[in-house]
Amino acid sequence: MKFYELFIALRYVTSNLKQSIIITMAISIGVSLIIWIPSINLSFFDDLIDKSVASAPNITIEKELDTFEKNAPKFNLFFGDRTLLLKDQVQTRKRNIKSYKEIMEQIKYVEQIEAMSPYVSEQGFVIRGTEERGAQIRGIIPGREVKVTDIENDIIRGGIRNLGINDIVLGETLADKLNVDLGDRVTVTGPRGSSKSLKVVGIFSTGLRENDEFQVYVALKSGQQIFNLGNDVNGIGIKIKDIYKAREVAGKLREITGLDAESWMEENKQILDQISRFRLIITFINFLIIFSAASSITSVFIMLIASKSKEIGILKSMGAKNFSVMSVFLIQAISLSLLAYVLGLGFAKLLIEWYAGIIESAGETFFSTEIPEFKISMEYAVLAFFYSLFTSILASIIPSYQAAKLNPVEAING
Amino acid sequence: MAEISKNTLLKLENINKTYTGVQPVHALRSINLTICKGEFLAIVGPSGSGKSTMMNVLGLLDAPTSGKLYYLGQETSKWDEKQKAEFRNREIGFIFQAHLLLPEFTALENVLMPSYISRKTKKAQKNRAKEILENVGLGDKFYSKPAQLSGGQNQRVAIARALMNNPSVVFADEPTGALDQKTGTEIYNLFRKINAYEGMTFIIVTHERDLALKADRVIEIVDGRIVRDERHN
Numbered sequence: 070m071k072f073y074e075l076f077i078a079l080r081y082v083t084s085n086l087k088q089s090i091i092i093t094m095a096i097s098i099g100v101s102l103i104i105w106i107p108s109i110n111l112s113f114f115d116d117l118i119d120k121s122v123a124s125a126p127n128i129t130i131e132k133e134l135d136t137f138e139k140n141a142p143k144f145n146l147f148f149g150d151r152t153l154l155l156k157d158q159v160q161t162r163k164r165n166i167k168s169y170k171e172i173m174e175q176i177k178y179v180e181q182i183e184a185m186s187p188y189v190s191e192q193g194f195v196i197r198g199t200e201e202r203g204a205q206i207r208g209i210i211p212g213r214e215v216k217v218t219d220i221e222n223d224i225i226r227g228g229i230r231n232l233g234i235n236d237i238v239l240g241e242t243l244a245d246k247l248n249v250d251l252g253d254r255v256t257v258t259g260p261r262g263s264s265k266s267l268k269v270v271g272i273f274s275t276g277l278r279e280n281d282e283f284q285v286y287v288a289l290k291s292g293q294q295i296f297n298l299g300n301d302v303n304g305i306g307i308k309i310k311d312i313y314k315a316r317e318v319a320g321k322l323r324e325i326t327g328l329d330a331e332s333w334m335e336e337n338k339q340i341l342d343q344i345s346r347f348r349l350i351i352t353f354i355n356f357l358i359i360f361s362a363a364s365s366i367t368s369v370f371i372m373l374i375a376s377k378s379k380e381i382g383i384l385k386s387m388g389a390k391n392f393s394v395m396s397v398f399l400i401q402a403i404s405l406s407l408l409a410y411v412l413g414l415g416f417a418k419l420l421i422e423w424y425a426g427i428i429e430s431a432g433e434t435f436f437s438t439e440i441p442e443f444k445i446s447m448e449y450a451v452l453a454f455f456y457s458l459f460t461s462i463l464a465s466i467i468p469s470y471q472a473a474k475l476n477p478v479e480a481i482n483g
Numbered sequence: 484m485a486e487i488s489k490n491t492l493l494k495l496e497n498i499n500k501t502y503t504g505v506q507p508v509h510a511l512r513s514i515n516l517t518i519c520k521g522e523f524l525a526i527v528g529p530s531g532s533g534k535s536t537m538m539n540v541l542g543l544l545d546a547p548t549s550g551k552l553y554y555l556g557q558e559t560s561k562w563d564e565k566q567k568a569e570f571r572n573r574e575i576g577f578i579f580q581a582h583l584l585l586p587e588f589t590a591l592e593n594v595l596m597p598s599y600i601s602r603k604t605k606k607a608q609k610n611r612a613k614e615i616l617e618n619v620g621l622g623d624k625f626y627s628k629p630a631q632l633s634g635g636q637n638q639r640v641a642i643a644r645a646l647m648n649n650p651s652v653v654f655a656d657e658p659t660g661a662l663d664q665k666t667g668t669e670i671y672n673l674f675r676k677i678n679a680y681e682g683m684t685f686i687i688v689t690h691e692r693d694l695a696l697k698a699d700r701v702i703e704i705v706d707g708r709i710v711r712d713e714r715h716n
Binding site: 073076077080081084085379380382383384385386387388389390391393476477478481 | 545569584644
């Protein structure tokens with residue numbers, strides 16, 4: 070027999086069922102927790118990021134906000150007491166981009182850029198009868214916007230591609246609150262009082278509460294009229310090929326245009342920061358899980374090896390070397406950990422399904438009006454694999470080493 | 484180096500074994516002994532006389548404090564644990580008072596264990612194990628586990644295991660101590676038969692005088708010294 074250590078180890082596993090079950094359960098519970106907790110949380114986060122990334126451009130070019138405070142002394146000099154009245158207008162005008170067509174021409178060959186869409190976006194009101202709701206009004210060129218964001222896929226009734234100067238597309242939640250549907254008319258009012266009557270031609274649902282309740286789309290021209298912007302825009306939305314290069318591309322765009330370019334990563338900084346904080350906590354929890362599982366397994370192994378000391382002695386008297394004796398117990402631990410990993414993976418899957426069931430019955434979450442797709446985090450599944458191996462080796466190496474070092478005479482005389 | 488004849492299996496030169504502690508115990512004192520191939524000898528002595536220590540030293544399970552031990556002409560004191568383990572596997576068979584079989588394994592697997600340890604995989608090994616088990620009267624117990632066998636049967640499995648790798652010497656430490664008289668006699672007869680047919684050296688450590696007297700040579704140890712070395716035949 071080439072690997073008798075394996076033969077003996079596997080026989081010990083099957084013959085000492087009680088110990089094998091205790092060790093397997095200890096590791097598999099650890100494995101399932103290590104996979105389950107991050108999986109459900111990351112499913113939420115991933116879903117949130119996916120939806121946020123899909124519903125907004127990867128990079129947004131805007132004119133840097135030239136704050137009034139920064140320029141206040143200058144304005145004070147010219148306008149004296151009237152500065153307060155001017156404040157709002159100064160800020161707004163400063164943010165407009167006049168020559169957006171030239172800028173688009175300037176950057177269209179930048180590597181990674183797939184599509185561009187100029188927009189106007191400001192807060193305003195959508196009114197239907199006596200119902201009045203605050204909204205983020207986004208004026209777009211539909212043919213361009215659908216190439217930059219996923220809005221077209223989120224349309225559940227009507228359409229957005231043929232959005233005309235007298236049309237509006239709004240979120241499902243907002244439509245419900247205003248009690249409007251396709252064909253109905255609403256009035257949209259801008260921050261400086263200009264208003265326009267528009268016909269509902271599309272209703273969308275992104276799954277993000279904030280979008281579905283507050284975002285509306287109108288044609289770029291309508292937006293410019295409502296916000297009194299003339300031919301200016303507020304920004305240019307950009308879609309790139311590899312979203313994880315957004316920061317790099319944004320930097321390049323800042324250099325070329327001299328304008329501010331913000332990537333989705335900066336836009337979603339809070340979520341991304343939250344994820345890093347979460348990962349830190351999880352690392353700490355995982356350490357505790359490993360420690361507690363390892364210590365219980367160590368005690369089981371010490372008992373197991375103590376009960377086998379005579380047999381270890383006899384194996385050594387027959388010529389088994391120290392390394393072989395150690396291997397018998399290490400192989401036992403490793404094979405149990407592999408079994409525990411498979412079981413733990415199964416437990417994790419069941420726990421995730423169970424949790425998804427609870428969330429599903431609740432119908433919606435804090436951020437989202439749709440239930441995220443809960444799936445096993447591959448990253449943590451791989452981590453858990455190494456965890457189970459590491460725990461079993463950590464827990465068994467010292468008792469196995471002691472077994473290997475047993476003096477056969479003392480072991481036999483026990 | 485002392486002159487060692489080809490027929491010599493074991494030679495002890497001035498072997499001492501002292502267990503250190505608060506009160507040092509001199510378990511073996513100045514032992515000089517030569518054992519030839521194919522001998523059937525018994526080591527006797529009262530409890531605590533040093534006979535088990537003698538067996539452990541002879542069996543390379545324990546190292547002497549001083550003196551030289553030659554096995555088949557080779558001096559063993561410089562051997563490391565690995566070399567000793569390999570030598571034990573190849574040349575030495577042990578039979579203990581308690582059979583010390585591995586309870587998780589069948590009789591056949593227990594017998595095969597020394598060949599597993601030497602990483603021999605051939606079918607010939609299995610056939611040899613079966614043949615030995617048949618010779619010790621367990622032809623119908625190949626697949627029984629120790630718990631399913633009687634004390635005498637387990638001791639026979641242990642004997643079969645000691646013979647598996649065709650060693651030069653078999654050490655038996657109180658081999659009949661846990662058995663009734665009839666079974667004990669059967670086991671003894673089995674040793675004699677194997678000694679006669681296979682030519683292996685048998686060294687039996689026992690405090691049973693009757694059993695010792697049946698051996699060809701009796702060595703008596705008292706207080707760690709050889710006080711008698713007699714040949715009967």
